[in-house]
Amino acid sequence: MKRYSILENREIVLLKSRPCFWRKCTFCDYIMDNSTNVEEMNQINHKILKKVTGCKEALEVINSGSCFEMPKETLKAIKDVVTAKNIKKLYLESHWVYRHRLADIRSFFEIPIVFKIGVETFDYDFRNITLNKNAHFKHPSEVKEHFDSVCLLVGIQGQTKEMIRKDIELLLRYFEYGTINIFTENSTPVKRDEALIEWFLNEYQHLKDHPTIDMLVENTDFGVGD
Numbered sequence: 091m092k093r094y095s096i097l098e099n100r101e102i103v104l105l106k107s108r109p110c111f112w113r114k115c116t117f118c119d120y121i122m123d124n125s126t127n128v129e130e131m132n133q134i135n136h137k138i139l140k141k142v143t144g145c146k147e148a149l150e151v152i153n154s155g156s157c158f159e160m161p162k163e164t165l166k167a168i169k170d171v172v173t174a175k176n177i178k179k180l181y182l183e184s185h186w187v188y189r190h191r192l193a194d195i196r197s198f199f200e201i202p203i204v205f206k207i208g209v210e211t212f213d214y215d216f217r218n219i220t221l222n223k224n225a226h227f228k229h230p231s232e233v234k235e236h237f238d239s240v241c242l243l244v245g246i247q248g249q250t251k252e253m254i255r256k257d258i259e260l261l262l263r264y265f266e267y268g269t270i271n272i273f274t275e276n277s278t279p280v281k282r283d284e285a286l287i288e289w290f291l292n293e294y295q296h297l298k299d300h301p302t303i304d305m306l307v308e309n310t311d312f313g314v315g316d
């Protein structure tokens with residue numbers, strides 16, 4: 091499993107954390123990288139964090155869940171790296187349910203944080219019924235109140251071109267940052283819609299050059315994971 095990589099504008103680490111509180115999204119099998127052994131998690135995470143050099147002055151931390159599911163010692167270790175390596179911007183992820191706790195994390199780190207949220211789609215029913223995401227907001231402005239960046243999932247059977255067009259439009263209208271993940275099949279029964287993906291990659295290829303939107307055609311495109 092690759093756990094450290096350098097992107098154009100930031101370093102990125104994939105750390106270990108406790109299992110996601112929810113674990114019920116229909117498309118997700120991230121739990122396979124989670125642990126309940128705090129000591130082991132901290133040990134691995136310290137080792138990965140040692141690789142951070144500060145070369146981009148920005149660091150993204152992902153952990154197969156929300157940042158709140160990392161042990162507190164790991165959060166402290168991230169803060170130590172931020173200080174030691176002169177990191178000026180941090181990217182972290184959180185589920186909608188933790189939205190009222192983001193301010194605590196922002197004040198803990200004392201540097202600007204780009205908080206990412208996996209909304210997957212702004213279509214309420216597809217998000218909460220088909221994908222079972224448990225993120226019950228009605229409008230992107232509610233998300234924008236708390237988060238800086240949204241992650242969209244593209245190419246799942248049942249999605250439509252209209253739904254995806256709307257998602258991209260709302261991402262660009264409301265958010266400075268975004269991540270578009272083309273769905274990669276995994277151990278869940280959720281399937282890709284190859285024709286929809288082909289259409290999307292053709293129609294929205296210009297987004298690959300967008301300075302603050304990441305498009306992941308493979309889920310390992312950030313250079314971490316397996």
Ligand code: SF4
Binds near residue numbers: 110113154155208223
């Ligand atoms: S909230 Fe994230 S980590 Fe948790 S089950 Fe859903 S996709 Fe997986």
